[in-house]
Amino acid sequence: MAGFNYIPHTDADVRAMLERIGVRQVEDLYADVPKEFIKKEPYDLPDAMSEGEVREWFESLSGMNAKMKVFVGAGAYDHYTPAVIPYITSRSEFLTAYTPYQCEISQGTLRYIFEFQSMVCELTGMDISNASLYDGPTAAAEAMKMSVACTKKKTRVLLSKGLLPNVIAVVETYARFHGVEIGYVPVMNGQTCPNCLKAELAKGDVAGVIVPEINRYGIIEDHSGFAETIHGAKALLVEYCDPSALAVVKTPAEWGADIAVGDGQSLGIPLCYGGPYVGFMAVKKDYMRKMPGRIVGQTSDKEGRRAYVLTLQAREQHIKREKATSNICSNESLMALWVTVYLSLMGPEGLREVNRLSYDGAHYLHDQLMATGRFTEVFPGKPFLKEFVLQPKEAAGLLQDRLEKAGFFAALETEEGYVSFCVTEKRTRAEIDELVKIVKEG
Amino acid sequence: MKYYDKLIFELSQKGRVGYSLPVNRFPSAPELPEELRRGTSPELPEVSEVDVVRHYTNLSQMNFGVDTGFYPLGSCTMKYNPKINEEVAALPGFNGLHPLMPAGLVKGALKVYQEMDKALSAITGMAAFTFAPCAGAHGELTGLMIMRQYHMNRGDLKRTKVIVPDSAHGTNPASAAVCGLEVVEVKSLENGRINVEALQALLDDTVAGIMMTNPNTLGLFETQIKEIAERVHAVGGLLYYDGANMNPLMGVVRPGDMGFDIMHLNLHKTFSTPHGGGGPGSGPVGVAAHLVDCLPKIQVSGFHGNFGVILRAYAYILMLGKQNLKKVGQYSVLSANYIKECLKDAYKLPIEGVCKHEFVFDGLVNDGGHDDVHGATTLDVAKRLLDFGFHAPTIYFPLLFHQALMIEPTETESKETIDAFIDVMHKIAAEAAEDPAILQNAPHNAPISRPDETQAARNPILKYKDAR
Numbered sequence: 035m036a037g038f039n040y041i042p043h044t045d046a047d048v049r050a051m052l053e054r055i056g057v058r059q060v061e062d063l064y065a066d067v068p069k070e071f072i073k074k075e076p077y078d079l080p081d082a083m084s085e086g087e088v089r090e091w092f093e094s095l096s097g098m099n100a101k102m103k104v105f106v107g108a109g110a111y112d113h114y115t116p117a118v119i120p121y122i123t124s125r126s127e128f129l130t131a132y133t134p135y136q137c138e139i140s141q142g143t144l145r146y147i148f149e150f151q152s153m154v155c156e157l158t159g160m161d162i163s164n165a166s167l168y169d170g171p172t173a174a175a176e177a178m179k180m181s182v183a184c185t186k187k188k189t190r191v192l193l194s195k196g197l198l199p200n201v202i203a204v205v206e207t208y209a210r211f212h213g214v215e216i217g218y219v220p221v222m223n224g225q226t227c228p229n230c231l232k233a234e235l236a237k238g239d240v241a242g243v244i245v246p247e248i249n250r251y252g253i254i255e256d257h258s259g260f261a262e263t264i265h266g267a268k269a270l271l272v273e274y275c276d277p278s279a280l281a282v283v284k285t286p287a288e289w290g291a292d293i294a295v296g297d298g299q300s301l302g303i304p305l306c307y308g309g310p311y312v313g314f315m316a317v318k319k320d321y322m323r324k325m326p327g328r329i330v331g332q333t334s335d336k337e338g339r340r341a342y343v344l345t346l347q348a349r350e351q352h353i354k355r356e357k358a359t360s361n362i363c364s365n366e367s368l369m370a371l372w373v374t375v376y377l378s379l380m381g382p383e384g385l386r387e388v389n390r391l392s393y394d395g396a397h398y399l400h401d402q403l404m405a406t407g408r409f410t411e412v413f414p415g416k417p418f419l420k421e422f423v424l425q426p427k428e429a430a431g432l433l434q435d436r437l438e439k440a441g442f443f444a445a446l447e448t449e450e451g452y453v454s455f456c457v458t459e460k461r462t463r464a465e466i467d468e469l470v471k472i473v474k475e476g
Numbered sequence: 477m478k479y480y481d482k483l484i485f486e487l488s489q490k491g492r493v494g495y496s497l498p499v500n501r502f503p504s505a506p507e508l509p510e511e512l513r514r515g516t517s518p519e520l521p522e523v524s525e526v527d528v529v530r531h532y533t534n535l536s537q538m539n540f541g542v543d544t545g546f547y548p549l550g551s552c553t554m555k556y557n558p559k560i561n562e563e564v565a566a567l568p569g570f571n572g573l574h575p576l577m578p579a580g581l582v583k584g585a586l587k588v589y590q591e592m593d594k595a596l597s598a599i600t601g602m603a604a605f606t607f608a609p610c611a612g613a614h615g616e617l618t619g620l621m622i623m624r625q626y627h628m629n630r631g632d633l634k635r636t637k638v639i640v641p642d643s644a645h646g647t648n649p650a651s652a653a654v655c656g657l658e659v660v661e662v663k664s665l666e667n668g669r670i671n672v673e674a675l676q677a678l679l680d681d682t683v684a685g686i687m688m689t690n691p692n693t694l695g696l697f698e699t700q701i702k703e704i705a706e707r708v709h710a711v712g713g714l715l716y717y718d719g720a721n722m723n724p725l726m727g728v729v730r731p732g733d734m735g736f737d738i739m740h741l742n743l744h745k746t747f748s749t750p751h752g753g754g755g756p757g758s759g760p761v762g763v764a765a766h767l768v769d770c771l772p773k774i775q776v777s778g779f780h781g782n783f784g785v786i787l788r789a790y791a792y793i794l795m796l797g798k799q800n801l802k803k804v805g806q807y808s809v810l811s812a813n814y815i816k817e818c819l820k821d822a823y824k825l826p827i828e829g830v831c832k833h834e835f836v837f838d839g840l841v842n843d844g845g846h847d848d849v850h851g852a853t854t855l856d857v858a859k860r861l862l863d864f865g866f867h868a869p870t871i872y873f874p875l876l877f878h879q880a881l882m883i884e885p886t887e888t889e890s891k892e893t894i895d896a897f898i899d900v901m902h903k904i905a906a907e908a909a910e911d912p913a914i915l916q917n918a919p920h921n922a923p924i925s926r927p928d929e930t931q932a933a934r935n936p937i938l939k940y941k942d943a944r
Contacts, residue, residue, distance in 0.1 A: 038800045040556055040748070042890035043807050051814040051891065060806045063813055063830055064728060066697045071729050078598040082797025085560050092791065096569025098584030104574050109778060112574070116495065118525060120566070122532045130541035130557050132549060133754040136868050138859070138922035139477065142539030143753040146532070149484050152940035156518040162938050165754070168610035171778040179654070203775040211621050211655045254512050284514050297778070307585050308575030308779025309610065310756030322936065328754070332943055333932035340481055341927035345936060351613070351650035352873070356659045361650035363613040368752030375532060378484050381522045384495035391497065397505035417508055443577055463501045 038082075103465055105399075105444035107421045107456030108250070109170065109198045110308065111300040113278065113388065114460050119302060119375045123368055133364065134330075137343045143367060144342035147330040150370040153377045157280040158294040159287025160316035164327035166365040170274070170297025171204035173313030174244055176326045176360055177272045177293045178205050180317075181242025182214055183359065184270060184292075184324050188241035192217045192234050194226040196249030197274055199449070205244065219243070224253045224413035231260070235267040242270040242293075247283060252396075252421030252454065253413060254283055261290025276300050277314065277373075279419050281385035282393075286316075293317050302376035303369060312369035323349060326360030391459035392420035395466065399457050400424075402470045412452050423452040428476065440472045479923040480534040485940045487531060488521040494528050519941075538923040540867055542750070546893050548815075550834045550870035550882025551645065551693060553723050553745035558795065561749065561788035570787060575779035585783065588790055592760075595793045599801070600722075600739060601732020602762030606771050607781040612720055615740025615759025616651035616687070618776045622738055622763060623685050623714050624655060625770040632712070635684040639713075641670050643693045643874045645720060657684060664876060668694040668827045672703055679707060685714035689721045690734065691832035693874040693882070695812065705735025714738060714767075719759075722746045723886065724809045724833035727802030737764045747789035758785035807887035808833040811894055815885055818898045822905035826877055833886070839879025840905055844912035852908040854879040856915035859926065860907070863919045864900040
């Protein structure tokens with residue numbers, strides 16, 4: 035039998051082990067499996083490749099993808115990744131570690147999760163963060179379930195139509211199977227409509243309301259009065275936020291939120307065709323024991339040294355089984371490390387600068403596009419950060435094709451037929467000028 | 477491993493920076509309205525780049541990983557994580573793809589999904605896979621949604637129960653509850669297998685399906701799987717396969733051939749992608765041909781699942797190819813049986829016979845307890861192992877035994893490593909018999925000793941500011 039680099043067993047090892055077990059051949063170890071289930075025909079798989087062949091194959095696959103200048107956001111933002119991050123996250127002590135159940139040899143993981151939780155609380159202004167969730171949309175779904183669990187016997191959750199389409203879709207999926215009815219609050223004049231919210235709450239039975247701090251049109255929403263209205267109906271306010279933007283825009287805590295959720299991808303995680311990203315959730319203290327997911331806490335060891343452990347585990351599936359606050363069993367630990375290293379490098383000043391660059395660049399693009407005369411405003415004068423929508427005077431598809439041929443992924447079409455643009459600090463003035471020129475040439 | 481006591485916040489000095497950003501060449505846009513701006517600055521650390529690198533390097537040195545040593549961790553399949561996987565997943569041609577790019581711009585990425593769909597279907601005997609779930613538990617939930625959707629599509633609305641064996645992973649009943657299903661537990665027999673008669677008594681037209689692992693969490697093959705499948709199908713229920721224990725079946729047995737209708741795989745277990753200290757994982761869900769229609773109606777994550785993890789698993793499958801697939805299953809089983817036979821003199825083996833990729837001991841044969849001396853527990857054995865450079869096995873699971881120690885070596889450990897582990901386990905058993913306190917005070921040379929978990933839960937300090 036030819037050797038294989040991931041399996042160390044030599045023929046002599048196999049013989050010695052079989053002898054110790056007391057069977058003649060490896061097949062005998064499957065003697066309890068009914069014969070009809072032992073697969074006899076060869077598997078329909080490709081031939082094994084050498085490592086060099088694998089590298090070449092992946093290079094050819096990656097070459098089949100287009101290299102584009104990204105001017106689209108919609109839940110995945112092309113922010114800069116400092117060189118330090120992949121260097122740290124690829125350290126095998128972090129990368130190849132298991133979940134930190136054996137805390138004595140997992141203090142590295144536990145400490146960075148504690149730092150992650152602290153940073154999420156700083157950004158959101160909330161009291162308590164968990165160790166992370168899968169992504170932003172599933173974090174919103176967990177918040178939907180949690181609202182229902184916190185407000186006994188209520189079965190409706192309201193979603194703003196201003197939430198990203200994929201957030202709405204995932205929450206709807208979870209709700210459908212969890213027995214929660216979803217109601218909707220429309221967007222009027224570019225913002226989740228406060229009067230419609232009141233009308234929906236008046237129908238009763240609402241456990242929670244999920245609204246976007248920055249909506250699918252890129253507009254920073256004004257949530258003045260939302261918390262009072264929603265708490266008046268004994269429901270929870272859930273703010274869905276972009277954590278990068280939280281360096282400059284009002285925090286969920288400042289809006290009076292009970293739960294803050296979102297996706298940490300905007301904190302320097304590469305686009306990577308949609309994942310892995312990292313969801314987060316932070317809550318008011320009152321809801322600590324209803325929160326899903328892992329939580330790390332500080333304590334001390336027998337010698338009195340500072341130590342970190344997974345704590346409040348009585349909420350979790352491995353203890354509570356079907357009565358747990360969630361079925362979630364892992365987090366996105368390595369991506370939480372990614373975000374923690376990013377925030378350490380950026381600090382408050384760097385994160386503000388990222389926003390300033392994105393904000394100025396986006397407004398420059400917006401004004402230049404309007405100056406072409408090929409668009410009309412959809413929400414004139416509404417405040418936006420790095421993303422905005424316009425109504426094109428030509429078919430969106432034609433515009434996209436022209437941009438695509440020049441290497442731009444831009445002008446994503448919304449369901450209303452608007453086109454959206456997003457600018458991060460990675461986009462240069464030269465790129466923007468070129469994009470505008472192509473728009474004009476059509 | 478050495479103790480290092482800093483938090484990044486404690487290195488902060490006002491005015492220090494760790495970032496490098498381009499000069500702002502845009503005209504200054506008017507400020508945001510005051511009422512939309514945050515009131516106070518977030519107190520993030522202000523540190524230099526070298527501070528960050530040293531801090532996290534020091535933290536990493538308090539961590540144990542697969543590259544550090546052996547993880548005999550039952551039900552977790554902590555196999556070696558090949559390095560070529562990391563290299564190909566970091567290629568800029570994949571990393572820079574926006575998830576909403578149209579098909580024409582992402583042909584390479586779509587090819588990865590198509591090839592993975594084909595490969596996983598070939599390995600498992602399923603018809604098609606969805607790659608949206610981000611972890612095993614997420615896959616379970618998705619699979620159960622598909623199960624319910626199937627019944628709903630047929631107008632069969634009374635199927636609200638799901639049967640789960642008492643030996644199941646905790647995520648099984650939790651996923652069922654999140655999916656709005658009522659959990660009904662079926663007891664195991666003395667020999668660790670599902671009690672088919674007890675199962676029969678639970679079967680009627682309100683059963684949506686059954687969730688099973690095979691081999692089960694005791695590492696035992698459910699020999700009556702054919703009969704179980706026939707009986708569940710006879711009342712219109714479906715069979716769900718929890719892929720956490722797929723490793724021993726690789727290249728030998730396919731869940732689809734045993735009658736399973738829906739399953740998930742843990743790419744971070746069976747397909748060699750790193751656990752990352754608790755994620756990111758990937759839990760693709762496969763379905764049999766009659767359930768393929770149910771897949772598109774269910775969106776469980778933001779975009780296309782954890783693409784970066786799927787790339788790594790694909791590289792692993794290409795390295796395995798049809799030639800090496802069977803070695804994975806066979807040698808994981810060989811190594812587990814070898815350890816079991818070598819250690820059953822010192823640790824109680826509750827169920828004799830051949831196991832698959834893992835097995836469970838029920839504590840020490842001689843725990844050193846007598847009159848006024850407490851014996852060493854499974855927890856103590858686990859903690860003592862850390863002193864010898866091994867990770868602990870899975871402990872106190874499954875719940876069928878009080879002192880469960882669940883051991884899974886995987887196929888990537890050499891006989892020398894396994895023999896060293898066996899020697900240490902014998903040494904620990906001898907220590908327990910002589911002086912259990914050695915175990916009870918372990919670990920002795922980890923970065924910290926056992927922490928006070930009660931204090932952590934009673935007086936929660938969950939962020940830096942709570943501690944100050």
